[in-house]
Amino acid sequence: MNKIIDFKCTYDNSVGINKEITQKVNLQFPEAYKHWDSMALLAEELKKYDNSNFCGLPFCHTVEGEAMGGIINLGDENIGPRAKDYICTTAEEILNLPEIDYKKGRISEVLKACKYLSDKGENVLLYISGPFTIMNVLIDPRHIFKIFRKNPKTMQAIFDKFQKELLRFVEEAQKSGVNMISYADSSGGLNILGPKFAEQTVEMFTYPLLKKIEETIDNETIVLLCPKTTFALLGTDRAVWKDINLGEPVNYSEACVKIIGQAKFVGQMCIKDNEFKLENGIIKAVTLL
Template sequence: MGKIIDFKCTYQNSVGINQEVTKKLSLKFPEAYKNWNSMALISEELKKYDGEAFCTMPFCHTVEGEAMGGIINLGDEKIGPRAKDYICKKAEDILNLPSIDYSKGRIAEVLKACKHLRDKGENVMLYVSGPFTIMNVLIEPRYIFKVFRKNPDVMQSIFNKFQNEILMFIKEAEKVGVNMISYADSSGALNILGPKFSKQTVEMFTYPLLKKVEEVIKNETIVLLCPKTTFALLGTDKAQWKDIELGQPMKYSEACIKTIGKAKFVGQMCIKNKGFNLKNGIIKTIKLL
C-alpha cells in the first residue's frame, strides 16, 4: 500500500461568477441562479471572459444538497449560493432524506441550461460534488466524523446513498448531452479527513463510485477528477497514471477535451487552474485498477 499525498490546491470552493460578467449582463440576483436561461447566459459569458474552450455549470457546490432538502442562501452577484441552515441533527438523519427529483427545482434548471448549451454546440462541464461537500449543506461536519469513527456501518450506508445520488446525477447529465464531468470533494480531502479516514473513504466510496461511473458513461464523456481525489486513488493503489501523447503543447483544459474518447478519467491538475499548460504535449490520464 502506498501513501496518500496531498495536493496543495488554491482553488478550493472557487466555483462562482465574476462580477465584471454580472455587471455586463445586467441580470437580477439571486433570481439569475434559479432559471436555466440566465444560467446558460452567464455560463457563455464566463467562457468568453476566461477564454476557455467549454462552458461550466453550475456556479456553486450546493445544488445536490439543496435538491435533497438542504436550505440554501442563494446569495447575490458578489457571492454565489451557499449553505444557510443545517436540516440534519445527527448523521443517521441523512438516510431519511428524499432522493433527488431531477424534474424540479434548481437542479432541473441546471440540466436544462446544460442541454441548451450543448444544443448550441458548446462543450459543457458539469461540476459534481462528492459526499462530504454535499453533506456540508446538510449537517455539521462533526457529526459525520463522529459516526465515521464510531459506527462505520452507518457511514457505509450514508456513502451508499450518496453513491446512488451522484451516479444518477451523472446519468441525467449525459441525457442532456453533458460531455465533461468535474468530480471533486474538497471537504473530504486528506488535509481534513487525515490518512486513516481518507483511505477508508477511497475504499468505501470513491473507488466503488468511479468504477460504476466508468461502466455507465459513454465514450463521448470524460471525467475530470480533482487532483486530491487522484492522489487518494494512487496512494491506495486503486489507480495508476497512463500517459497519452497529444502531439503538441496545449492548455490543460484544451487537452482534456482532446482526450475525450481516449480515456475516461483525467486529473493531474485542477481544472480551475486556467493557466496550466502541458508543454510536452502529454496528458496524464487515470486508469482505475
Template sequence: MSKIIDFNCTYDNSVGINEEVTEKTGLHFPEAYKHWDSMATLAEELKKYDNANFCGLPFCHTVEGEAMGGIINLGNEKTGPRAKDYICTKAEEILNLPEIDYSKGRISEVLKACKYLRGKGENVLLYISGPFTIMNVLIDPRHVFKLFRKEPDTMKAIFDKFQKEILRFVEEAKKAGVNMISYADSSGGLNILGPKYAEQTVEMFTYPLLKNIEKMIDDEMIVMLCPKTTFALLGTDKAVWKDINLGGSIKYSEACEKVMGQAKFVGQMCIKNKDFELKDGTIKTIALL
C-alpha cells in the same frame, strides 16, 4: 500499499462567479441562479471571460444538497449560492432525506441549461460534488466525522445513499448531452480526514463510485477529477497514471477535450486552473485498476 499524498488546493470550493461578468450580463441576482436561461447566459459569458473551451455549470456546490432538502443562501452577483442552515442534527438523519427529484428545482434548471448549451454546440462541464461537500450543506461536519469513527456501518450506508444519487445525476447529465464532468470533494480531502479515513473513503465510496461511472459513460464523455481525489486513488493503489502525448504544448482543459474517447478519467490539475499548460504536450490520464 502506497501512501496518499495531498494536493495543495488553492481553489478550495471556489466557483466561477466574477462580478465583472455578472454586471455585464445585466441579469438580476440571485434570481439568475434559479432559471436555466439565465444560467446559460452566465455560463456563456464566463466562458468568454476566461477564454475557456467549455461552459461550466452550476455556479456553486449546493445543488445536490438543496435538492435533498438543504437550506441555501442564494447569494448575489459577487458570490454564488452557499449553505445557510443545517437541517440534520445527527448524521443518521441523512439516511431519511428524500431522493433527488431531477425534474424540479435548481438541479432541474441546471440540466436544462446544460442541454441548451450542448444544443448550441458548446462543450459543457457539469460540476458534481462528492459526499462530504454535499453533507456540508446538510449537517455540521463534526457530526459526520464522529459517526465515521464510531459507526462505520452507518457511514457506509450514508456513502451508499450518496453514491446512488451521484450516479443518478451522471445519468441525467448524459441525457442532457453533458460531455465533461468535474468530480470534486475537497471537504473530504486528506488534509481534513487524515490518512486513515481518507483511505477508508476511497475503499468505501470513491473507487466503487468511479468504477460505476466508468461503465456508464461513453467515448463522448470525460470525467475530470480533483487532484485530491486522484492522489487518493493513486495512494491506495486503485489507479495508475497513463500518459498520452498530444504532440505539442496545449492548455490542460483543451487536452482533456482531446483525449475524450481515449480515456475516461483525467485529474493531474484542478480544472479551475484555466491557464495551466502542458508544455510537453503530455497529459496524465487515470486508469482505474
C-alpha cells in the same frame, strides 16, 4: 500500499461568478441563479471571460444538497449560493432524506441549461460534488466525523445513499448532453479527513463510485477528477497514470477535450487553472484498477 499525497489547491475548489460578468449581464440576482436561461447566459459569458473551451455549470457546490432538502442562501451578484442552515443532526436523518427529483428545482434548471448549451455545440462541463461537500450543506461536519469514527457500518450506508444519488446525477447529465464531468470533494480531502479516514473513503465510496461512473458514461464523455481525488486513488493503489502524447504543447483544458474517447478519467491538474500548459504535450490519464 503507497501513501496518499495531498494536493495543494490554490483554488480551494471554488466556483462562482466574478463582478465583471455580473455587471455586464442584464440580470437580477439571486434570481439569475434559479433559471436555466440565465444560467446558460452566465456560463457563456464566463467562457468568453476565461478564454475557455467549455461552459461550466453550476456556479456553486450546493445544488445536490439543496435538492435533498438543504436550506440555501442564494447569495447575490457578488457571492453565489452557499449553505445557510443545517437540517440534520443524526445519521438517521441523513439516511431518511428524500431522493433527488431531477424534474424540479434548481438542479432541474442546471440540467436544462446544460442541454441548451450542448444543443448549441458547446463543450459542457458539469461540476458534481462528493459526499462530504454535499453533507456540508446538510449537517455539521462534527456529527459526520463522529459517525465515521464510531459506526463505520452506518457511515457505509450514508456513503451508499450518496453514491446512488451521484450516479443518477451522472445519468441525467448524459441525457442532457454533458460531455465533461468534474468530480471534487473539497471537504473530504486528506488535509481535512486525515490519512486513515481518507483511505477508508476511497475504499468505501470514491473507488466504487468511479468504477460505476466508468460503466455509466459513454465514450463521448470524460471525467475530470480533482487532483486531491486522483492522489487519493493513486495512494491506495486503486489507480495508475497513463500517458497520452498529443504531440505538441497544449493547455490542460484543451487536452482534456482532445482525449475524449481515449480515456474516461484525467486528474493531474485543477480544471480551473486555465493557464496550466502541458509543455511536453503529454496528458496523464487516470486508469482505475
